[in-house]
Each structure stands twice: as structure tokens, then as C-alpha cells.
């Protein structure tokens with residue numbers, strides 16, 4: 340059938356993971372950790388599985404997880420959240436995003452997005468009838484050009500999507516940048532959809548500041564978290580949406596017709612996980628920062644040029660010096676997976692128009708065991 344979505348190919352993550360398997364490559368493409376996840380959380384999930392009910396949980400999520408999400412908002416960010424009116428559990432951050440776009444966007448509404456951007460935003464916005472208005476971060480430091488940002492706003496703007504910490508550019512927004520975004524939301528009467536899946540992965544003492552916690556933004560922001568990222572359990576697909584009641588209403592309408600609910604044992608285990616003490620969250624962050632450093636040092640030692648990474652579990656590398664004449668980042672990644680045995684993701688895939696995007700950056704995921712990271716560096720060294 341010919342539909343808006345039929346023009347999209349299979350996601351670059353899936354394509355690269357399939358190629359990695361086919362060519363027995365080390366997969367630093369698709370973003371997922373190769374850890375087993377925290378044992379206490381796994382144990383809770385398994386205990387909860389044998390402690391019914393295993394029937395449909397409440398549409399908004401099991402009360403204990405909604406309470407845990409509200410508590411987590413207060414504990415880490417000083418946000419005062421009513422768990423009964425302002426929290427909804429989603430089937431991964433992905434379904435939370437879909438419910439937000441479907442619930443809040445009307446045909447013709449404009450949505451400001453910041454490139455490079457996570458791949459599901461554009462098709463979801465367009466399928467909801469929205470018109471994406473992209474603004475590009477400036478490489479290689481990925482600064483936000485505030486003038487360009489304001490130029491993307493108009494009286495047709497319904498929403499801006501703010502992904503912080505940012506996949507794929509590994510940027511953590513500063514308070515100044517967030518204040519500027521907040522000012523524009525207020526000036527143009529727009530909402531902010533805040534994808535904070537990597538909220539616990541901001542490195543080097545940089546705080547993660549939810550846009551929702553800024554003055555005047557509590558009623559304008561929707562904040563989304565992901566247990567996949569916070570507990571290194573990406574296959575679980577448990578997410579959580581925090582929003583003021585007037586926004587959560589239409590979001591929950593979309594959710595009830597999309598998936599209605601999410602596996603109850605996983606919800607209960609995530610509730611337990613969110614109540615872990617600080618050492619868990621600090622440990623996760625420090626461990627990922629250490630892996631970032633290990634891959635950065637390894638790549639630098641073999642003459643590659645990693646770019647600064649402030650958060651998430653992704654590292655950009657500038658491969659300009661290694662491209663053949665007229666070769667694109669995509670061509671380079673294909674050659675890397677087949678000939679070097681290492682999978683990465685071409686950064687141009689994260690743009691509305693890959694043709695005019697920067698073509699000299701590739702993204703590596705460093706959420707891997709040390710021998711995997713070292714093995715990838717070794718293969719790259721042999722090949723390049």
C-alpha cells in the first residue's frame with residue numbers, strides 16, 4: 340500500500356544490527372548495553388511474575404510505579420508531582436512519545452525539532468499531521484544556535500521536542516540553553532515534549548536539568564523517562580510520562596487506544612528499581628563515563644578523532660580523514676561493517692534531509708564490556 344510511512348525504510352539501527360550479525364561484526368551501532376541489568380530489579384520482575392495478577396493492569400499504570408515515578412521526580416529534580424493525575428506508564432519511551440504526538444498534535448501544527456534527532460520523531464510527527472521545523476546543532480561542538488532556534492518558531496508552533504541528554508550528539512543542555520528554550524515556549528505559547536530517556540547519563544559533573552523544572556515551564560512540559568536506559572534493560576520497554584493534567588488527558592486517550600497497558604511484573608520491578616539508593620544511579624553514570632573514556636582513548640590512540648561526549652551512551656567520531664573521494668558516512672559505515680567487522684551508525688541518518696547533512700560523522704555505542712570495546716578498536720586499527 341502507498342502511505343506516508345511506506346516511504347520510510349527499515350530503521351538504521353535494525354539495518355546495522357542485521358549487517359553486524361551477517362558479517363560477525365562487533366556491534367557498536369544500535370544503542371543497547373550488553374550488561375544483564377541490575378540483579379535486584381531482575382529478581383523483582385521474576386518474583387512479580389509468580390505473584391499475580393498477570394491480567395491487564397490499570398490503563399495509566401500500576402499505582403506503585405506511578406508513585407515511584409512521582410517520588411523520583413521529587414527526589415532528583417524537586418518536582419512536586421501528583422501520581423494520580425500527572426503520571427502515566429507507557430510501553431517504552433517510544434510509545435510515550437507516540438501517545439504525546441497523537442494526543443497533542445493537530446493536522447497543520449508545527450513542531451520544532453533539533454537535528455541530529457532520534458529517528459522516531461519525524462515519522463510520528465508527520466503521521467499525526469504535524470509539520471516538523473528543524474534546527475541544526477552546529478558541529479563539531481553541537482552548540483544550539485539560538486537565533487536559528489527562534490526563527491523556527493511561529494504562531495503555528497504547537498510544540499518543541501527537546502531530547503536531553505541528546506541522542507545521537509551526546510549533548511547535555513546547559514541551564515542557559517534551557518532558559519532560552521523556555522523563553523521561546525512562553526513567547527510562542529508552545530509545549531515542550533522532553534525526551535529524557537538518558538536522564539541519569541549526564542557526565543563529568545554536568546547536572547541533568549529537566550526543562551519542566553524551570554520557572555513557568557511546569558504546565559508546558561511533558562517529561563518522558565525510560566527504564567530501558569535507566570536500568571540497562573532495553574528489551575523491557577517500560578517508559579513513564581510526567582505531565583500536567585491538562586496535557587496528560589489527551590495523551591492518555593492516545594495511549595488507551597495504542598497499547599492500553601504494559602506488562603505488570605515489569606512495571607512492579609521498575610517501581611522497585613526507581614527507589615534504589617543513589618549509589619545505583621551514580622554507579623550507572625560513572626560506569627558509562629568510564630566506558631566512554633576507554634573507547635575515546637582507544638580510538639584516539641589509533642588516529643581516529645572522537646568528538647566531545649557529555650552524556651548518553653554514544654560517541655561521535657569525525658571520519659573526514661578516512662573517507663574515499665565522495666564517500667558518504669553511510670558508505671563508510673557499510674565498509675566498516677563488512678571489511679573491518681565493526682558496526683557503527685552514519686550520523687546523516689538522524690537528519691530530515693541526509694543529503695545536506697554533515698557526512699563526516701559516525702556514531703559508536705560505548706555501553707559495552709571492556710573486551711568488546713577493545714576488540715572493536717583492535718579491528719579498526721588493523722583495517723584503517
Ligand code: PMP
Pocket residue numbers: 370430431432433434457502506534536564565566567568573576577578
Ligand atoms: N528516546 C531516545 C532519545 C532514545 O535513544 C530511545 C531509545 N534508544 C528512546 C527514546 C526509546 O526508549 P524505549 O526503548 O524506552 O522505548
Ligand code: GLN
Pocket residue numbers: 350352353368369370371506
Ligand atoms: N535508541 C537506540 C539507538 O539510538 C535504538 C533503538 C531502536 O533500535 N529503535 O541506537
